[in-house]
Structure formats: C-alpha cells, structure tokens
Amino acid sequence: MFFDLYNYWIVFVLMMIGLYMVINQSNLIKKLIGLNIFQTSVFIFYISVGKVNGGSAPIFSSTETLYSNPLPHVLILTAIVVGIATMALALALVVRIKKAYGTVEDSELQEKDPKC
Amino acid sequence: MTAIAIARTTDLFAAVMLSGIYGLVSASFFVALDAVDVAFTEAAVGAGIFPLLMLVVLGVTGRYEKTALKPQKAALMKKVAVVITMVITGGLLILGTMDMPAFGDPEAPAQQHVNIRYIEQSPEEIGIPNMVTSVLASYRGYDTLGEVLVIFTAAMGVLALFSSQLFVTRKLSVKIKKDDMHDHNVLRIVSKILIPLILLFAFYVQFHGEYGPGGGFQAGVIFAAGIILYTMLYGLDKARQVIKPGVLRVLCALGVFIYGCTGVVSMLSGGNFLDYSVLASDPIIGQHLGILVIELGVGITIAAGMILIFFAFSHQAESQLGEE
Amino acid sequence: MLIMLAVVLLTVMVMALARALLGPSIYDRILAVNLFGTKTVLLIAVMGFLFGRPDFLDIALVYALINFISIIGVLRYFEYSDSKRIEGEP
C-alpha cells in the first residue's frame, strides 16, 4: 500500500532536481536543461495519473477491454512539442544574450547590467 | 538517476549527452506506462531534437561552464539554502501524495469523468481505433489548434530574434569553408540511403496515426529530423537550396491555415467550429476526413517550424564561425 | 525467456550509463549513448512482445532513427566547436 505511490515520488525527486538546477546554476543553458528536467517530471506525473493497472495502450483492439486514460496522453503529447518550441525560443534568447553581453553566466550578467 | 549527474557536471557538452540519455529513459518509462503516443513524441523530441538544438547553441556560446567567481562561502550558503528549500518543498509534495489514490488504481477519480466516454464512445462516434488521435483531433480540437498556434508563434519568435540573412541566399563563392563532414564518405552514402526512408516513414506515421501510434505531431518531428540530418551532413547552404526558408515560412503558416479553415468549413456547412461530422454525408466518414486534414495541417506546421528553428540556429552558429 | 532478455538489457543499460557518467573523454560518452540507444530499441521491442501488444514497434523504429541522427549531430557539432577552439587559440 505504502509503495503504491513510488511513482509519484520519483516524479517529485526529479522535479526538485530540476528546480535546483534552475535556481542554483548560474549558467543559463544549464538552467534551461534543468527546466527541461522539470518539464519531463510533470509529463511523467500526468502519464502516471492516467495509468490503469492491467490496462493497455489506448488503441482500440478486439482483444483488449481495459485501456489507460487517453486524455493525459493527449495533453502531454501536445505539451512535449510545445515544450520544445518554447525551449527553442528560450535558446534563441540565450544566443542573443551571448551576443549582447558576451556571456551566459548569471552573475556576470548582473555585473554588466546592474539594472536587470 | 541521470538527472543528478546532469546537475553535477560542469562540462556542458557532457550534460547535453546525458540529457539525451535522459530523454531515452523517460521515453521507455512512457512505454512501460502504456502511453505509446507520448513515448513516440518524447523519443523524437527529448532524445533527438532537444539535444541537437542544445548542441548548436553550445557551439555559439562556448562549451565550458565557468566556475563560480563569487566568494566560495556565499556560494556555499546559497547552495545550502537552496537544498533546504528543495527538501522542504519536495517533502511537502510527497506528503501530498499520501492522499492520492494508489498508482494504477482504476477507481481513481482521474479515471471517472470524460475518460469513460472517450474510451467507450470514441470507436463508434469517430470510427478510428486510436483513441489518443480521436481525442486529440476531434474532442479537444480547440486545444490542439491552440497548441499549433503556440508552435507557430514560437517559430516566428525565433526567427524574429535572429533577424538574420537567413532568407537571403549567400553567395557561395565567399569562401568555401572546410567542410567538416567532407571526409565522412561512408556516413554520407549511408545517409543518402536513409534519408528517403526516414521521410517515407514520416509519411507512414502521418497517415497511419488513426490506427497505430502516430499522427501529425510525431510525423512532423520525424520529417524535420530527416531534413536536419541532411543539413548536418551537407551543410546549411545546400539544405537551403533543397528547401527554401521562404517556402518553409509559408508552409508553417499554411498548416495553421488548413487547421483553421477546416473549422470554418465545418461551421459553414452547419455544424460547430471544428465539428467534422458535417463534412460528409456520413458522420463517421466526415470525422475521418476532418481528422486526416487536421493532422496534415499539424504535421506541416510542426515540420516546417522545426526545420525553420534548426536553420535559424545553425545559420547563427555558422555566421558566428565566419566572423571569428 | 523474454523477461530474462529484458533484465539483461536493463543491466547493460545501467553499465552503459555508468560509462557515460565516468567516461573520461567525450567519445566515451558518445559511445555509451549510442550503445544505450540501441539497447533501448531492443528493450522496446522486447517489451512490446512481453506485454502482448507487438504493434508498437514503430516506436522502436523511431528510436533507432533518432539515435543515429543524434550521434551524427553530436559528432558534427563536436568537431565544429573543436575546430573553432583550435582556430580561436592564436
């Protein structure tokens, strides 16, 4: 009973690692990788919620009667692609920052531009 | 797990490699949890496109992370504070899971609402076996339209940020750089065999999405991956001769346009927006048609958007290399 | 039999992961990633048979493909940045 929830725990551990990277790493690219990990942990969380014991993939077939929940799959499917698109946008911003300031380190950025 | 290692390495390049592995691991996880469609996408995106984009950016920004310039003590304090916050937040979240229904419990509230209708009705109402596709394209058509728009916007945003000469064909005579991949003859020839296969497979995924795992999102990504492989092996200039970025831009918009138009057409023929049942005399055939068209629109947008983003990035990398 | 196979595959995946973590050079890591990817392809195929729904081999196919592409991409950009660094050092 207690270990029924292990899946969610993995999710939260991953989530915390991602959050740690976002907060504590000063390199912007590293931050983005952390963000990606965070994102994936949320994906895993959704898919875990949709899982049904003994169920199978939600593609109709004559031999199966129990399926996993298709709704989270749909949400996550689109979220992954949207995630990569927004990530690309973020990376583009990083490249621009590099061009403008010559660095992608958080601390150096703050020194160069105290306003931000 | 992989993630911890990623967090700890300072060599960014290694971190990217590990994030590739991480993508693979999480995709296998999705297969184990019966989410085949999701695994499909994650495999293509998390393990393929994402590390590639990262690598291109690393080529621009430099590979190694700088060691902390701040006084060590302050950095340490900050680290400790962050870790403590992490532990507290994580602990609270885990505490929260105690109230959650057990993993895989068919009686859980998440399995009780619309889900039952999706599973039981969709084969009759929509007439296609893949429930994920039918939910994606039909029941939740609005959402998907929104997502496609987001991707379109993101692609445009990237292009706007790199307000570059991507659309102006450079003179090839400027200087032929030493082609990095020129000595990889084996690679080139094998890829020449593979690329048509990849593109063909993308089409298969596109149009088979109703029956098996697949659909517009995945097909678009796979198609883009094929083109990206070509770009990497033969250089950006050649790839831009094959597919003009201007054409891509139009295609990217065209996908969204197709999607929207389907909605409008169905509205004009008497149904609701994005209600495909009215597209043909038989509702099921209408649904089929609508989903097919919409997936096509999605596929076109995604493929064009991804290729555009990749072009923009690698153009940036190349032009920076040229400056130095 | 299939279960045995899956266990072996998982073991080797852990080994490859260890190499990817330890890997003294970049190439070691790339090699490990490559190995890892191939094993994942196999694992997905085996898992499809294990769960009795072998229709999902498409995913394994995509893996094989993506694995190849990312290896090539990594190699290319690694050489890229490498040559750049050498040029950059006067």
Next chain:
Amino acid sequence: MELLLDLISAVCFILGALLILSGGVGILRFPDFFTRMHAAGITETLATSLILIGLMLIAGWGLVLFKLVLILLFILLTSPTASHALAKSALHGKLKPILHNEHSK
C-alpha cells in the same frame, strides 16, 4: 514446427543476451576508448540482429514481422556507420589508441 521455432528463438535470445552482456562488461572494463569501442561496436550489431531474429521467429507473419525486418535493416545500416564515424572522429581528435610498443615501455 511451433516448438522448433520457439527453440531456435530461445537459442537466439540466449546468444544475444550473452553477447550484449559481454559488450556491456567490455564497455565498462576496457582500458581505453578504442578497446571499448571494439567491445561495443562488434557485439552490438550481432547481438541486436540475433535478438531481432529471435523476435521475428515468434512473431509470425504480418505487419509486425515487416516492422522487425525494417528495424533490423535500419540497425544493420546505422550501427556500423555510427561506430565508424565515431572512431574516425576520435582518431582525428586528440585521442590516440594504446599501441603495443607504447604499452610495453
């Protein structure tokens, strides 16, 4: 006939598993990159084909078999190519293999 097929596929699986294991041990234990590459690259192709052939034998005719053949084809094409490219670029990079005379010094 059925039994025979099962038997052959079982043999394939066991051989494949052994090869994979040896590859895994090799990649973990060998001293330098090129030996590791040797261990991984050689076992990989053969083991993968063995396992896929084993799966084909229990799959029976149909789309599944076709897809397995496709995967096999793909792996046969890509895996050696990737190994080749990797070894080549490693050699072009700063990595040098441990040569025998160097070793005995």
